[in-house]
Amino acid sequence: MRSFVQSAQRVVVKVGSSSLTSAAGGLDAERLGALVRAVRPLAGGRLVLVSSGAIAAGLAPLGLSRRPRDLATLQAAASVGQSALVHQYAEAFGQSSHQVGQVLLTATDVVRRAHYRNARTALDRLLELGIVPIINENDAVATQEIRFGDNDRLAAIVAHLVSADLLVLLSDVDGVYDANPRLGPANLVREVRSDADLDGLSAKGTGTAGVGTGGMATKIDAARMAASGGVTTIVTSTARAAEALTGAEVGTVFYPTGPRRAARLLWLAHATAPMGRLHLDAGAVAAVVGRSASLLPAGVTSVDGDFSAGDPVELVDPTGRAVARGLVAFDADELPGMLGRGTAELAADLGPGYDREVVHRDDLVLLLPSR
Known part of the structure; x- marks a missing residue:
C-alpha cells in the first residue's frame, strides 16, 4: 500500500x-x-x-x-x-x-x-x-x-x-x-x-x-x-x-x-506563452540569474513584442538565450524611454510611479540553473 x-x-x-x-x-x-x-x-x-x-x-x-x-x-x-x-x-x-x-x-x-x-x-x-x-x-x-x-x-x-x-x-x-x-x-x-x-x-x-x-x-x-x-x-x-x-x-x-x-x-515556468522579450546586458543577467535580483530598467537593452503591464515576458541574455520568465510591470510602449536608466533618475523625470522594477523578483522564475 x-x-x-x-x-x-x-x-x-x-x-x-x-x-x-x-x-x-x-x-x-x-x-x-x-x-x-x-x-x-x-x-x-x-x-x-x-x-x-x-x-x-x-x-x-x-x-x-x-x-x-x-x-x-x-x-x-x-x-x-x-x-x-x-x-x-x-x-x-x-x-x-x-x-x-x-x-x-x-x-x-x-x-x-x-x-x-x-x-x-x-x-x-x-x-x-x-x-x-x-x-x-x-x-x-x-x-x-x-x-x-x-x-x-x-x-x-x-x-x-x-x-x-x-x-x-x-x-x-x-x-x-x-x-x-x-x-x-x-x-x-x-x-x-x-x-x-x-x-x-x-x-x-x-x-x-x-x-x-x-x-x-x-x-x-x-x-x-x-x-x-x-x-x-x-x-x-x-x-x-x-x-x-x-x-x-x-x-x-x-x-x-x-x-x-x-x-x-x-x-x-511551465504554462505561459510569453507576450514579448526583454534583452538584458551581462550585468543584469548576473543579477537576475546569479543573485535572484529583480530586473531594473538600467539592465534592459531592448524590447520586443506588444504587451501590457502584468503580461508574461521572457528575459534573454546578450546571445538571445532565454534565462528567465516574469510578469512585466510596464506596457511595451513605456519601456523604450526607460532603458539603461536608473530608477531614481526615472522617478525624477517621469514621476514616483517609475521608481520600481521592470520585473520584480517575486514575479520571476529562472529558466536556467543559477550559477
Missing part, C-alpha cells in the same frame, strides 16, 4: 470528459455517480475536484453532434453544460450530505498577484467549511490568450494553489505505458522519479469518447509540472479511482522532483 496516499491531507482529483460522458456526448449520470462514490471518502475538507465535461454536457441541449470548432459556439456549450455538470455533482454528493461549490478559473486568476490571493483564499475557505470545490476552466469567457489549455494542467496548478499533498489524474487509461496499449503489447510505467524514466514513450491522442482536449501526453506534462513543484501525482483510470485513493498500487506515480513553490510561479 502507498502510505503517502493515506496520509495526504489535501487531494486534488482531476477527471476528464471521456470518463463522464456517454458515446452520444451527454453527461452519463451513472459514470458520474460512480466517480463520486470513489472520491466521497475524501469529501468534507480534503477533496478538490477538477472536472472537465461542461462543453460535452452542453452539446446535446444545443443540438450539436460533435465538439464545435469555433470559439463562440464552444463558449455557448460551456455556458449551458456547466450548470448541468454542477447540478449532477450536487445531487451525487448530496446523497451523503456533502455540499459542492462551483469555482471557475482562468489563467489570470493564478498569474495576477491579487487574483491569485483571492482564488487561494476562496478555496481554502471552502475546504475549511467542508465543501467540495468543483473546479473547471471558465470556458464561457476564456479566450486563447487566457486559457490554461487543458484541465490536466489546470489541476496541476490547483494542486499547488491549495497546497495539496497529492494530485490524481483520471482518464480512461489506467496509467502511463511505454506504447499505446490499445494498439498492441505495452508495459505499464509504475514509477517516474526523473525524466529519464519517460525516455522513449509515445503518448498522444484524446480519450476514446473524442470529446476531450487532453490525451496521455497532457497528463504526463501536468504530472511533471506538479512533481517539479513537490506534489506527488498518480495517473490512472477513473475505473480504478477508489483503489488509487485508498493506497493501492495502481497506475503510475510521479514522485516529486523539486521543492514546493507558489502556483503562480509554476504557471509562469
